Amino acid sequence: MPLLKNGSLVDDPWISVADGEPLPAEGAIIVSLTRWQKERANLIARANGLGVRLAAADHAGAIAADLPLLALIALEFPTFRDGRAYSSARLLRERFGFKGELRAVGNVLRDQLLFMHRCGFDAFEVKDTAAVDEWKQAMSEISVFYQAAADGRATAIQLRQQRRPQS
Amino acid sequence: MYRYDEFDAAFVHQRVEQFRDQVARRLNGSLSEDEFRPLRLMNGLYLQLHAYMLRVAIPYGTLSSRQLRALAEIARRYDKGYGHFTTRQNIQFNWPALADIPDILLALAEVEMHAIQTSGNCIRNVTADAFAGAAADEIEDPRVTCEIIRQWSTLHPEFSFLPRKFKIAVTGAPTDRAAVAVHDIGLKIVRNDAGEIGFEVAVGGGQGRTPMLAKVIRPFLPRRHLLSYLEAILRVYNQLGRRDNLYKSRIKILVHEVGTETLTQMVEDEWALIKDGPVELPAGEQERIGRYFAPPPFANLPAEAPRYEAERHRNEAFAAWTRTNVEAHRQQGYAIVTLSLKPAGGVPGDATAEQMDAIADLADRHSFGEIRVSHHQNLILAHVPRADLPDLWRALVALGLATANIGRVSDIIACPGLDFCSLANARSIPVAQRLSERFRDLDRAHDIGELRLNISGCINACGHHHVGHIGILGVDKKGEEFYQITLGGSSAEDAALGALVGPAFAADQVVDAVETIIETYRAHRRTGERFLDTYRRVGLAPFKESLYATA
Structure with missing residues (x-):
């Protein structure tokens, strides 16, 4: 699956391991929350990067205490219509202070990229390589934002306040 | 009222171009209908029985005369010359072509309007x-x-x-x-x-x-x-x-x-x-x-308006209209006027492009250029000097907008129903039309008094039947349209959900059934008691009896 990061397609060093599949001897791996909770001690002992994949129904709070151990969280969109991962992303960034890679996986479509980026995602598993141009367009087609989120973009309210003459 | 600043203006224009691109990708096949659907829905675009339907947001139901003229122009140019005001204070166009939608949205953006979040699984127009x-x-x-x-x-x-x-x-x-x-x-x-x-x-x-x-x-x-x-x-x-x-x-x-x-x-x-x-x-x-919603520059008017009082005394039709369609205003000398979009035999909530243009002119002349849409699917001039009421009334009569029936039996809320909607089980509009014909006699309507009659063409309840004093719900029984009736609902501060009165009525019985219900109310009411209060006092039993006793 092509991986889009910082506006470019990049090689994906991470191996996503399904539940029940044996762990590779080395390399950075992503496991499900269930597996993480079950095999936590073994996993922490590994030398390489660790990531956890949250299903849409998993609450971000369930992994909050372990975030210092993790370099990546993948949030699943079982369908683009399921918006639970947007809340999880904001909680991970804004409430739990997660600084690692926040990756959108599953049904990740071009027209949702801006929403995802605003909620704190910085990596996207996309379906095809046309994604770079689409990414550029998705990031540039709207420049006015009406609410604070996890992305640090200035809101319309902030810009209005700056614009107002100082008196 | 609110005015866009450069941020709002930039935003809606960007949004139009974004949707123009999405429509182009849909038309060239790179977006599937399943992928396009949530995108078009977030821009108020539905695919209905016969055509696309565009629902335009009218935030909190407030329009300027300039905006209303733009809606009239869209109705003329891209639709069949009319628009439909909805229970969410929006307006729907029933016949636009997909390829025209970006241009319609651009025309809306030019007058500080949009169709954003009038549909879809998002926070809708407030x-x-x-x-x-x-x-x-x-x-x-x-x-x-x-x-x-x-x-x-x-x-x-x-x-x-x-x-x-x-x-x-x-x-x-x-x-x-x-x-x-x-x-x-x-x-x-x-x-x-x-x-x-x-x-x-x-x-x-x-x-x-x-x-x-x-x-x-x-x-x-x-x-x-x-x-x-x-x-x-x-x-x-x-x-x-x-x-x-x-x-x-x-x-x-x-x-x-x-x-x-x-x-x-x-x-x-x-x-x-x-x-x-x-x-x-x-x-x-x-x-x-x-500050955008500061009161308009009201004049210091006397409490009494002799022209208005004189007209009330010599013109009974005018007087009747003031009793139902005119409400007290907080500012002395002013009144709130409701323009009825519920003429006898009409489609509730529909207005033609010509009516919209004329209403915009009347708003400029009599109400600081501002128009409201009510969730009862009527239009309102909110700030009319009482002395202007006779002139305004005459103009509204000429436009077919002065039916003195606000809050009465023929002021019916109805969804588009099976005439337009892909979800409907039964038609709503023809039932509303037949009911408003049956109760077209205004003396009788005034004798019946305050009554909210709401009709939905399916269980999704866009016609708010659950909260009608009398609610009618269209259902499909083996390919035939039937109508269930509920009594006792209210959407006001005494909110209540209606109770089902009994088995459904066939399409050709439902108007008679409503008449029976109203006659039962008249037989049981105490002096000055409105339908809802009589129902609350006597319950369903007398209505059941008169509706089903002979069946």
Whole structure:
């Protein structure tokens, strides 16, 4: 699956391991929350990067205490219509202070990229390589934002306040 | 009223170009209908039985005369010369072509309008009391709150793919003309004992196949915490609302399943973590938005308007109209005038392009260029000098907009029904037309008194039948249209859901059945008692008896 990061397609060093599949001897791996909770001690002992994949129904709070151990969280969109991962992303960034890679996986479509980026995602598993141009367009087609989120973009309210003459 | 600044203007224009690109990708096949669907829905574009339907947002039901003229022009140029005003204070165009939609949206953007979030599983266009800023009993103009919510909810990155649509209504007065009890969130502006303004917050109201009245989860929310509290409610709902069953995905079901107390606790817990955070409005922003809704430059008029009084004495038709279509205004010498979009035999809520243009002119002449849309599907001139009423009435008579039936039996709310809608089981409009013909005699309508008659063509209840004093629901029985009747609903401050009176009626019986119900009321009522109160006193039994005894 092509991986889009910082506006470019990049090689994906991470191996996503399904539940029940044996762990590779080395390399950075992503496991499900269930597996993480079950095999936590073994996993922490590994030398390489660790990531956890949250299903849409998993609450971000369930992994909050372990975030210092993790370099990546993948949030699943079982369908683009399921918006639970947007809340999880904001909680991970804004409430739990997660600084690692926040990756959108599953049904990740071009027209949702801006929403995802605003909620704190910085990596996207996309379906095809046309994604770079689409990414550029998705990031540039709207420049006015009406609410604070996890992305640090200035809101319309902030810009209005700056614009107002100082008196 | 609110005016776009450069940020709002840039935004809606970018949004038009974004949608132009999405339409182009749909037309060239690179977007599937399944992928295009949520995108078009977020721009108010439905695919209906015969054509696309575009639903244009009229935020909190307020329009300028310039905007109304633009809607008239769209109706003429891109549709069949009319538009349909809805129960969510919006307007729908029933016949636009997909390829024209970007140009229609551009025409809307030019007059500071859009179709954003009039559909889809997002926070919908926020509605308000249609008498906002004019009602005599108002604590504060609810449109200030609505505009704040409109901006906060616009393309909200976290809440654009909710389990289901989400509707918020705001009333600024104790008399509820915004039906807040049947919204996902109903906000009532209240004053606490210290005299501060805040909100009573109710959650989980709605209609559809499982109608419920909203439960108050916070009796007083200080005004400055509006957005953090809404964000907390929406976040709880986004995470926990059901996504496995379309019919159980509204927040009312979540409230019902976890219980009001638990839901309240979840919202309060989430709120405690975000209140006073970046989502709150900065100091001065409430006041800045509020200035857009400052009262128009009212003249100092005397309480008495001799021209108006004289006309009332010599013209009974005019006098009758003032009794039903004219309401008291907070400003001395002014009145609130409702233009009836419910002529006998007409389609409730429809207005032609010519009517819209003429109404825009009348608004400029008599009401500071401002028009309101009510959730009862009528139009309102909110600030009319009483001395102008005779002239205004004559102009409205000529336009077919002076039917003296507001709040009466023929002031029917009806959804588009099977004539247009892909979800409908039965037609609504022809039933409304036949009922308004049957009760066209205004003396009789006035004798019947206040009555809310609402018709939905399917269980989704867009015609608000659950909260009609008399509610009619179209159902399909083996390919034939039948109509169930409920009694005793109300969307006002005495909100209630109607009770089913008995077996459904065939299409050719339903008008007679309504007449029987009304005659039963007249036989049982006490002097001055309105239909709803008689029903509440006597219950269903006498109505059942007269409807089904001979059957």
